[in-house]
Every structure is written in C-alpha cells, then in structure tokens.
Amino acid sequence: MSTLEFLLHGFSVAFQWYNLLFAFFGVLIGTAVGVLPGIGPMNGVALLLPITASITGTLSPEQAAASGIILLAGIYYGAMYGGSTTSILLNTPGESSSVMTVIDGHQMAKQGRAGAALGISAIGSFVAGIISLLGLILLAKPLSAIAINFGPAEYFSLMILGLLAVSGLVGKSMTKALIMLVMGLLLGTIGIDAVSGAARFTYNIPILYSGISFLTIAVGLFAVGEVFKSILERDSNSGALAKIDKPYPTKQDLKDSALPITRSSFLGFLIGILPGAGATIASAFSYVMEKKLSKNPEKFGKGAIEGVAAPETANNAAAGGAMIPLLTLGIPGSGTTAILMGAFIMYNIQPGPLLFENHPSVVWGLIASMFVGNLMLLILNLPLVKIFAKMISTPVKYLLPLIIAFSIFGVYAVQVNSFDLLLLILCGLFGYFLSKNDFPLPPLVLALVLGPMLENNMMRALTLSNGNYAIFIQKPISAIFLLISVLWLVVPFLLKRRKNKGKNTSVEIGN
Amino acid sequence: MNKTFDRYAGIVFLAIGAFFIIESHRISANAYGSSVGPNVFPFGLGILLGLLSIRLIYETFKYQQTENQKEKLDYKRFAIILVASVLYALLLEDAGYVVTTFLFLLIGFQTMQRGKIFVTLIISLSFSVGVFLLFDKLLNVPLPSSASWLGIL
Numbered sequence: 001m002s003t004l005e006f007l008l009h010g011f012s013v014a015f016q017w018y019n020l021l022f023a024f025f026g027v028l029i030g031t032a033v034g035v036l037p038g039i040g041p042m043n044g045v046a047l048l049l050p051i052t053a054s055i056t057g058t059l060s061p062e063q064a065a066a067s068g069i070i071l072l073a074g075i076y077y078g079a080m081y082g083g084s085t086t087s088i089l090l091n092t093p094g095e096s097s098s099v100m101t102v103i104d105g106h107q108m109a110k111q112g113r114a115g116a117a118l119g120i121s122a123i124g125s126f127v128a129g130i131i132s133l134l135g136l137i138l139l140a141k142p143l144s145a146i147a148i149n150f151g152p153a154e155y156f157s158l159m160i161l162g163l164l165a166v167s168g169l170v171g172k173s174m175t176k177a178l179i180m181l182v183m184g185l186l187l188g189t190i191g192i193d194a195v196s197g198a199a200r201f202t203y204n205i206p207i208l209y210s211g212i213s214f215l216t217i218a219v220g221l222f223a224v225g226e227v228f229k230s231i232l233e234r235d236s237n238s239g240a241l242a243k244i245d246k247p248y249p250t251k252q253d254l255k256d257s258a259l260p261i262t263r264s265s266f267l268g269f270l271i272g273i274l275p276g277a278g279a280t281i282a283s284a285f286s287y288v289m290e291k292k293l294s295k296n297p298e299k300f301g302k303g304a305i306e307g308v309a310a311p312e313t314a315n316n317a318a319a320g321g322a323m324i325p326l327l328t329l330g331i332p333g334s335g336t337t338a339i340l341m342g343a344f345i346m347y348n349i350q351p352g353p354l355l356f357e358n359h360p361s362v363v364w365g366l367i368a369s370m371f372v373g374n375l376m377l378l379i380l381n382l383p384l385v386k387i388f389a390k391m392i393s394t395p396v397k398y399l400l401p402l403i404i405a406f407s408i409f410g411v412y413a414v415q416v417n418s419f420d421l422l423l424l425i426l427c428g429l430f431g432y433f434l435s436k437n438d439f440p441l442p443p444l445v446l447a448l449v450l451g452p453m454l455e456n457n458m459m460r461a462l463t464l465s466n467g468n469y470a471i472f473i474q475k476p477i478s479a480i481f482l483l484i485s486v487l488w489l490v491v492p493f494l495l496k497r498r499k500n501k502g503k504n505t506s507v508e509i510g511n
Numbered sequence: 512m513n514k515t516f517d518r519y520a521g522i523v524f525l526a527i528g529a530f531f532i533i534e535s536h537r538i539s540a541n542a543y544g545s546s547v548g549p550n551v552f553p554f555g556l557g558i559l560l561g562l563l564s565i566r567l568i569y570e571t572f573k574y575q576q577t578e579n580q581k582e583k584l585d586y587k588r589f590a591i592i593l594v595a596s597v598l599y600a601l602l603l604e605d606a607g608y609v610v611t612t613f614l615f616l617l618i619g620f621q622t623m624q625r626g627k628i629f630v631t632l633i634i635s636l637s638f639s640v641g642v643f644l645l646f647d648k649l650l651n652v653p654l655p656s657s658a659s660w661l662g663i664l
C-alpha cells in the first residue's frame with residue numbers, strides 16, 4: 001500500500017464514531033489542561049493515562065490501543081493550544097512552552113486586543129499542527145526504513161543518546177539530571193528480568209515480581225506531586241482577567257503573522273524532532289528569530305502580534321515533531337512523549353520502525369485523528385474561547401482534591417491493589433521534593449520507560465559479540481551515536497569552564 | 512540551590528547505589544545462552560549512581576548557598592491532605608469506593624477552604640457516585656463496593 005492508501009485507511013479508523021469522540025474529548029481535556037494554570041501537558045497525559053486504559057477495556061486490543069492513544073495525543077497537542085489563553089489573559093503561562101507568549105500576549109490584552117491574540121494563536125497552532133503532520137507523514141517511512149536496519153548495538157547506543165539528550169537539557173545541574181536518569185533505569189530493573197527470567201530485587205514480595213508500574217510512578221510524580229506543590233505553596237490565581245472582545249484577528253494582523261507562522265512551523269517542527277529539545281525551546285527560539293527578522297523589532301514586548309503568533313505556532317509544531325522519534329524510532333524525546341510511549345507499551349504495542357508495518361491502523365489512525373483533532377481545536381478555540389477563559393477562574397480548592405481523587409481512582413482501576421496507591425502518594429511526595437530542589441523528573445520517567453529495552457538490546461548485542469563490550473564501538477553507526485552522546489555531556493561542561501563567570505542559562509523543559 | 516537537601520539526597524542516592532551493587536551479587540550471574548548475566552546491568556548502574564552521588568556531594572561543597580527568602584509553606588493543609596490521602600488509599604478496598612471517595616473529597620474541600628458545606632457535599636457526592644456508576648456499572652471497571660455495610664452501591 002502507498003502512503004496515501006495508509007492515510008485513507010487511517011481516516012477510516014479516525015472517523016469511527018467512538019474515535020471521533022475520543023479525539024474530541026482528548027482535545028477538550030487538553031485545552032482545559034492547557035488553560036488551567038499549574039497543570040501542563042505532562043500532568044494531563046499522566047493523569048488520564050490510567051483512565052484511558054480502563055475506558056478502552058471493552059474494545060479489541062488493536063482498537064483499544066488506537067482509541068487510547070488518540071485520546072492521549074489529543075490531550076498533548078490540545079494543551080499546546082490552551083496554554084496561550086492564560087498567558088494572554090492572565091499574564092501567567094498555563095504551561096512552560098507558553099512562557100514566551102506572555103511577553104507580547106499580555107501587552108496585547110492590555111491594549112484591548114486579547115481576542116486578536118487568542119485568535120492568532122489558535123490559527124498559528126492549527127497551521128503548525130497541519131504542517132507538522134505533513135512532515136510526520138513524509139518523514140515517517142524513510143526514517144523507519146533506516147531504523148529497521150539497526151541491530152541491538154545500534155539501538156542500545158541510540159537509546160543512550162536519547163536518554164542523555166533529555167538529561168542534558170533539563171534543569172540546572174547535569175549531575176542531578178543524570179542521577180534521576182540512573183534512578184529511573186534502576187527502578188526499571190526491579191521485577192522479573194525479561195531476558196533471563198531471573199527475579200531481581202523482589203525479595204519474595206509477590207507484588208514486586210511484575211515490576212514497579214510505570215503508570216503509578218508517572219501519575220504520582222506528575223499529577224499528585226503537582227497537587228502537593230500547589231497546596232504547600234498556596235498557588236492561587238490572582239490578578240484580573242483581561243476582557244476578550246472578538247476572538248478574531250484583523251486582516252492586518254493576519255498579514256503580519258502569515259510569515260512568522262510559516263517560519264515558526266518549520267522551525268518548531270525541526271526542533272521538536274531533536275530529542276530533549278521540545279516545545280519550550282522551540283517557542284523561545286522562534287520568538288528570538290522573529291524579533292531578529294522583524295523590520296521593527298522595537299514593537300516586540302509592546303504587543304506585537306508576531307510575538308504571539310511565533311511562539312504559539314512553534315510549540316505546536318514541536319509537539320508534532322516530537323511524535324516522529326517516538327513513532328519511528330521508539331525513542332521519546334521528552335517527558336510527555338515518554339508517557340505516551342508508556343501508553344503504547346501498556347497496550348502491548350512497541351513504538352519503533354516496525355510500528356508502521358505491524359500496527360498500521362493504530363499509527364495511521366492516530367495521524368489521521370490528529371488532522372481531525374486540530375480542526376476541532378480550531379473550532380473550540382476560536383468561537384468558544386470565551387467559555388474556556390472562564391475555566392481560568394475554576395477555584396483551586398475544588399480542583400486539587402479532585403485531581404488526587406482522580407489519580408487514586410485511575411491507578412486503582414488499572415492496578416487493582418492498595419500497594420500501588422501508597423506508592424502513588426509516595427511518588428507524589430518524592431516528585432514534589434525532588435523537583436523543588438532541581439532534580440528534574442522527565443529523565444527518570446524516560447529512563448523507566450526505556451530501561452528494560454535498553455538492557456534487552458545491550459544483552460542481545462553482548463550475546464552476539466560473546467560478551468565483548470567493544471561491539472558498541474565496532475559498529476560504525478553505534479559508535480557515532482555514542483560519540484554524540486559523549487559530546488553532549490562534555491561540550492556543555494567545557495563551555496561552562498571557558499566562560500565560568502557567564503550566567504547559567506538553563507531552559508526548563510516541562511512538556 | 513538548597514545545599515542541605517542536596518547533601519542528604521547525595522547520601523541517600525549513594526546508599527541506594529551501594530544497595531544495588533551489593534544486592535546484584537545475589538542475582539544468579541549466569542543466564543542460559545548468554546555470557547553476560549542479569550546482574551551486570553543493575554550492578555553497573557549501581558556503580559554509576561554511586562559515582563554521581565559522590566560528585567553531587569562534592570559539588571555541594573563548591574557552590575555558595577544562595578539564601579533564598581524563606582517561603583512560607585502551608586504545612587498544616589498539606590499534612591491534613593496527605594494523611595487523608597493515605598487513609599483513602601488504605602481504606603479504599605475495605606470500605607468501598609463511594610464512601611471513601613466521598614469522605615476524602617469532603618475533607619479535602621473543607622481543608623482547602625472552610626465553609627460552603629452544601630456545595631462541597633454536592634460535589635463530593637456527585638463525583639463519588641457518578642464515577643462509581645459510570646465505571647463500575649456502565650464500563651465494567653470493577654471498583655470496591657461499599658455494599659457490604661451500607662446496603663447500597
């Protein structure tokens with residue numbers, strides 16, 4: 001079958017009534033998650049992961065996987081749309097990738113152009129969504145074709161690169177990021193080893209034999225931990241909400257934004273593909289780029305529509321781009337895509353080069369549903385933006401206990417035991433204290449997902465080489481991956497040494 | 512950066528690393544058909560974690576403690592919610608989903624802000640009963656029932 005036929009088949013999956021419903025609820029919840037301050041795409045996807053698993057329980061495995069992933073991906077890119085709303089109206093980013101939008105977005109709102117700002121970010125997000133999907137369709141096949149020739153040694157090194165790339169870019173301290181990474185890998189070794197069948201670190205405790213559940217850890221760290229943070233630090237949304245006039249930009253606005261939107265779509269998409277980069281960096285880059293390219297850069301910071309269009313476009317494009325390494329290589333490049341990967345594995349589907357061959361209806365259904373979802377989002381975010389804006393004033397006092405109740409329900413529905421509930425709360429505590437002290441959580445989650453596969457590939461490579469570790473450098477592709485990994489660790493270290501007094505510019509990745 | 516936390520965290524991670532190094536010796540070192548046993552991966556990771564922890568502890572001696580203005584943390588509300596969550600987790604299976612969820616939400620809402628008893632009652636009740644009916648009855652996701660001692664649900 002040709003790509004077009006696959007895509008058409010995908011649309012037939014996406015247009016099934018329940019998948020339309022799943023896509024709709026996904027983007028709806030995603031928009032809400034984006035609008036609500038404090039909860040980002042990562043928290044939203046983690047929170048809904050167990051619930052998705054139980055809702056889809058009655059479908060056949062293949063259908064359940066397609067529907068579940070459609071919903072979770074909907075939350076992911078939906079949150080990218082919603083994130084702009086609080087930035088513009090409240091001067092507070094709804095999630096970290098909307099930080100740049102605050103600068104000009106809120107200025108526009110102050111000048112009474114909130115509607116135009118919201119409108120242009122919805123349009124920009126839509127264009128970015130479509131462009132990145134087209135990119136995904138074009139690149140998926142060739143990339144899978146390359147990756148399919150990878151042996152275990154190449155895969156091992158690629159995963160090392162993916163893990164280090166994410167750890168190198170998050171947080172302030174590389175040491176802390178690496179500690180979290182190794183912790184995630186170690187947690188992944190608990191349970192029955194898939195290669196040898198040996199029970200490791202189980203101490204005859206039955207519940208440990210199946211390993212530490214990824215789902216419990218993810219929900220605990222990201223959903224419960226976030227609630228604990230909000231309670232302890234008394235997060236409250238103060239500040240007046242800016243009024244929305246008409247949610248449509250003027251002709252002049254559209255003309256001014258056309259080029260920035262196009263440029264940012266491509267830039268965001270390319271940054272999104274890189275492991276570890278992601279939406280936050282993409283939006284920052286595109287803002288800076290537009291300011292550099294602009295004929296009157298002095299407008300930026302004073303309510304320039306380009307300053308809203310560019311970052312909002314770029315973060316959506318990056319979300320689309322981030323799907324590429326996940327789907328074609330099976331290597332997630334960020335915290336959110338790591339959770340999505342966890343969802344694939346939960347449905348017994350292995351993302352990677354074989355995904356397109358083995359589960360065409362899941363992956364093409366997902367791609368097609370993203371077209372549909374983006375269209376839904378455009379409708380949700382243009383005429384209905386006023387309704388969503390009202391959600392900003394949802395009282396935190398109701399929201400926080402409900403998130404805990406939701407987390408407990410979700411984990412129990414899938415794991416059906418009290419041990420995981422206690423583990424969930426414990427993870428919430430750890431999540432709060434660790435992230436408060438700059439121990440980044442995404443590397444841990446990523447390592448927990450990739451750990452078993454990393455070890456599996458390592459073992460297989462070593463079996464091929466009769467236990468000779470040199471195999472990882474003897475294979476050229478593997479050696480290149482490892483070389484890049486080493487550079488990734490060493491170069492920032494050397495740069496820091498050279499200009500020791502230079503300020504540490506660290507970018508936090510929260511998606 | 513919080514020096515004290517980092518130093519203690521470093522010690523804890525060092526201990527975890529040591530634990531995995533020692534305990535990985537108890538895993539059989541041989542796997543059939545493979546020259547590398549299932550103990551190698553955790554053993555190597557344990558060493559890595561140990562080295563990184565030492566580096567972290569070392570770093571805490573190098574940087575200056577940046578005196579961050581003491582935030583006022585709301586420990587009281589947090590403690591109540593935390594205890595309530597733990598009790599919720601422990602009692603869920605025995606007391607049933609509807610009862611525990613209802614009580615947890617009620618306590619949670621009231622802890623976050625006193626008052627509006629009627630509104631919080633309504634939300635807690637509709638959430639707990641709603642979720643139970645939707646998932647247990649409609650979607651066949653079994654939840655622990657409170658039927659045995661309440662007679663309903």
